[in-house]
Amino acid sequence: MTQIAPLGSWKSPITTDLIVAGTIGLSSITIDGNNVYWIEGRPSEGGRNVIVGRTPDGQTTDITPPPFNVRTRVHEYGGGAFLVADNTIYFSNFADQRLYRQTPGTEPQPLTPEANLRYADAVIDKHRDRLICIQEDHTKGGEPVNRIVSINLKNGEDIQTLAEGYDFYASPRLSPDGSQLCWISWNHPNMPWDGTELWVAPVNTDGSLGKMKLVAGGKEESIFQPQWSPDGMLCFVSDRSKWWNLYQVPGVTETANVDPLYPLDAEFGMPQWVFGMSTYSFTETNKILCTFAQNGIGHLATLHTTKKHLQEIEIPYTSIGSLKTKGDRAYLLGSSSTKPGAIIEINLSTGDINVLKSSTNLQIDSGYLSIPQAIEFPTENGKTAYGLFYPPTNKDYTAPLGEKPPLLVKSHGGPTAATSSSLSLKIQYWTSRGFALFDVNYGGSTGYGRDYQQRLKNNWGIVDVDDCVNGAKYLAKQGLVDSNRMTISGGSAGGYTTLCALIFRNVFKAGASYYGVSDLEALATDTHKFESRYLDGLIGLYPEEKEIYQQRSPINFTESLSCPVIFFQGLEDQVVPPNQAEKMVEVLKEKGLPVAYVAFPEEQHGFRRSENIKRALDGEFYFYSRVFGFTPADNLEVVEIINL
Structure with missing residues (x-):
């Protein structure tokens, strides 16, 4: 009664005891082989961010030992603080902002030297045994300098500048064959949701970049999440139609056209406050799994890039982020008004949904x-x-x-x-x-x-x-x-x-x-x-x-x-x-x-x-x-x- x-x-x-004791933050889903990784932000550990790995048999393990805290301060808001390649983890440590290298079960080892430098949003360049990432340089005082750099994996002190001159850089991404690099950049006073530019350049044999080409964007057009298809097609999100929609560039040439994949009054992107955000991922050469928002509600769908056909997938989540795919498996951070945030695995063939980790175990x-x-x-x-x-x-x-x-x-x-x-x-x-x-x-x-x-x-x-x-x-x-x-x-x-x-x-x-x-x-x-x-x-x-x-x-x-x-x-x-x-x-x-x-x-x-x-x-x-x-x-x- x-x-x-x-x-x-x-x-x-x-x-509040229940909230802080039973709740963690979840972010940054990453796939390497058949393993899935993510970051857990733990209030009970002083807010420490820990990389957690999950193997196909369902075993989860803390990868990051104390006192390491996986968090970058690039742009102060961070994001894109780690990547995994061939069972090796590379991450930014909050205390000193150095990059560290670690294989599961071993102690992290510093990769970059002690300096007033910060790193974020890295990708692996397997062809040249290096990382490519954003560097924020605080060594000279005044406003820091942002640039795209490469870091030699055999000698972390061998750091080469690939692109600089803009106030900000984000999303350096290599084509599947390693021959081209794309990225976005912008200048003051723009924020990334105001206007950014999408650039592409060939990667020379010595690892430097060749002639840079502006593909899309400008002061009044926001570009979000450039990504290469498995066969080397460049895709990205742009708000040129007044909505963040998906586009592709069929061959990056001097006369390349930019084609909308599916015009819709909906948001396939989001404001890039942090690095590493992901709202779509390729499941096949011509097929994308994507999330979009309409009237504040998130949706999940497949989009065929040649047929220009969108097919919505019904799931019990209305807020979706950190979307990644591997074969017929999709991984995302999902939540709804009745379901707390969780790392979700979806079998795209059967529709089965598996909760890998919930932000709270409270019922x-x-x-x-x-x-x-x-x-x-x-x-x-x-x-x-x-x-x-x-x-x-x-x-x-x-x-x-x-x-x-x-x-x-x-x-x-x-x-x-x-x-x-x-x-x-x-x-x-x-x-x-x-x-x-x-x-x-x-x-x-x-x-x-x-x-x-x-x-x-x-x-x-x-x-x-x-x-x-x-x-x-x-x-x-x-x-x-x-x-x-x-x-x-x-x-x-x-x-x-x-x-x-x-x-x-x-x-x-x-x-x-x-x-x-x-x-x-x-x-x-x-x-x-x-x-x-x-x-x-x-x-x-x-x-x-x-x-x-x-x-x-x-x-x-x-x-x-x-x-x-x-x-x-x-x-x-x-x-x-x-x-x-x-x-x-x-x-x-x-x-x-x-x-x-x-x-x-x-x-x-x-x-x-x-x-x-x-x-x-x-x-x-x-x-x-x-x-x-x-x-x-x-x-x-x-x-x-x-x-x-």
């Missing part, structure tokens, strides 16, 4: 899970925006008659990113305690075409804020939430949206900023290379349009803030330095507004340690309980709230 209890006070089995009763509802709502200038609404759900409780739930609006990071319908225990933590949650895909989010993504151009801090505010007001108008208990929370860029919404609007009654931006000028002048010109497109040129930066910086308008805020910050964050949060906290203290600041000395941009993930989630809930005056069922660690 259900109990009647105030919303926010419901007791839930989805605790959550469906009576505690809130199923998201896709919401379209009106926003400024007659436009439509999107989001996922999670109503409060707990089979053991009902709310008192007439009580409407408090609302937590989540503004995702990026801001060029998107929320997902994947099962998130962090979201279910809130909904199972009696909160409603609205995960907003504000204008600028990906998954709805290039035009929707471009809504943030020169409008960051306006469009995203309007959409979060209008989404909350829409839900209140529909009678789904309590308009007097609406909060907003976000991390990084989502933290900026949160702070703007709290300062420049008066809809939300409280908020939480996770390593959020409060000073746009500081971000423009004190951040890493990858994002150092990101704001040119989101805000405007700096310092030429300095006044706009000042007008949209929450730190300059704290006098307009009239509600409580809690801040969470990693003290080793190089993306959003701690001084931005600390400046805001000091101003709020002086103003007499309730404010809390929770700092984590050993965290960077995003929290990886289990004790800090727990502290932050429980701390935010505790903060709202004090602000809104409800009593949590959990015995939460107290957070010091100044001025309360």
Whole structure:
């Protein structure tokens, strides 16, 4: 029998202890022969990233021994941190950023010398006994230099530059016979989803590159995941049609044409925040297995490259990534609103699905899970925006008659990113305690075409804020939430949206900023290379349009803030330095507004340690309980709230 209890006070089995103890991160599926490898990010090991291998008989083994941590800091966000070739693993170690070589069961040995150099996105060049990868050079001070290099596998100090001159490089890929290399490159102020160029060059007998040819792309066209077919056909994803679609180049010559494989108003690519992302893979010479997204939902399909025929495959997953194939087997990272993220194996001949590794072994009763509802709502200038609404759900409780739930609006990071319908225990933590949650895909989010993504151009801090505010007001108008208990929370860029919404609007009654931006000028002048010109497109040129930066910086308008805020910050964050949060906290203290600041000395941009993930989630809930005056069922660690 259900109990009647105030919303926010419901007791839930989805605790932070359960979340951090039973949940790992999964990424970077790699195939070598008949073995499958992936990375597990383990909060219980201080966020250490471990390569795990699986043999055909189903045995899984940790490959990476402690204290090694498989993570590269190229572009700060990393990705593409390891590869496996002929049973030998090559990986980037987080502590020193050197490349290491390892065979299973042996200790890793350094391949590259000690230097202030970082590596990512490597491929093996078997014909010349070398690796080809991205190198980020921090040896000279100032902005680092990015280039494509080769590394001699017999002598790791023999490093040759293959391509340089652009600000950024990614995806160096050799043709099957080793005769050609393709890659993408781009320059400031573009981000890779704004515009990149696809290049191809022959590989000379001495290993250097011959005449380089621009195949596709430019300042207004984003190229994603170039890849060679088994017979040497170059394929890639481009958004030249305003949607990321698949294309091929039938013979890379001076007069080569670029042919669409299957035009569709759908996204076959995604914003390249990290290296090594994969949304398609060849299963045969003329057959691709691919994933695409429509209206925020992922689909899996086969695409015949000569017949131009797309055939969807029904699977119980709505979010799909890290797609790889080997023969009639497909491997992917899949999840849905009821299934946690997992490494999945699919037999393409029979349709059988095998879960190789789940991000959690926890079995959550469906009576505690809130199923998201896709919401379209009106926003400024007659436009439509999107989001996922999670109503409060707990089979053991009902709310008192007439009580409407408090609302937590989540503004995702990026801001060029998107929320997902994947099962998130962090979201279910809130909904199972009696909160409603609205995960907003504000204008600028990906998954709805290039035009929707471009809504943030020169409008960051306006469009995203309007959409979060209008989404909350829409839900209140529909009678789904309590308009007097609406909060907003976000991390990084989502933290900026949160702070703007709290300062420049008066809809939300409280908020939480996770390593959020409060000073746009500081971000423009004190951040890493990858994002150092990101704001040119989101805000405007700096310092030429300095006044706009000042007008949209929450730190300059704290006098307009009239509600409580809690801040969470990693003290080793190089993306959003701690001084931005600390400046805001000091101003709020002086103003007499309730404010809390929770700092984590050993965290960077995003929290990886289990004790800090727990502290932050429980701390935010505790903060709202004090602000809104409800009593949590959990015995939460107290957070010091100044001025309360």
